[in-house]
Amino acid sequence: MTYRMTFRGAAVPAEPGQSVGAALVAAGILDWRTTRGSGRPRGLFCGIGVCFDCLISVDGVPGQRACLVPAGDGMHLGDDARHETVGHGEDGGHAGDAGGPR
Numbered sequence: 001m002t003y004r005m006t007f008r009g010a011a012v013p014a015e016p017g018q019s020v021g022a023a024l025v026a027a028g029i030l031d032w033r034t035t036r037g038s039g040r041p042r043g044l045f046c047g048i049g050v051c052f053d054c055l056i057s058v059d060g061v062p063g064q065r066a067c068l069v070p071a072g073d074g075m076h077l078g079d080d081a082r083h084e085t086v087g088h089g090e091d092g093g094h095a096g097d098a099g100g101p102r
């Protein structure tokens with residue numbers, strides 16, 4: 001059975017056992033939030049629940065780690081604020097941000 005989720009109104013299919021983040025990437029959606037200060041796009045980075053780059057709203061609950069939340073049929077993703085609270089600094093602190101303009 002293929003699950004059907006929505007991301008900002010668009011259909012996103014998912015297979016049982018996939019994470020929300022994996023389903024989004026498989027659907028070609030590589031980023032789903034931006035940083036508060038510089039507006040840089042963010043999606044999956046570590047993929048294991050460490051970096052918090054992948055925060056997304058799931059069924060109206062903000063700040064969920066897409067790499068850890070199992071996909072489910074009928075889930076609504078990312079429907080509220082584009083800017084999520086990160087809590088580890090605005091960019092999550094990964095090396096890809098080093099030296100870039102702020």
Ligand code: FES
Nearest residue numbers: 045047049052067
């Ligand atoms: S991708 Fe790093 S916490 Fe989800």
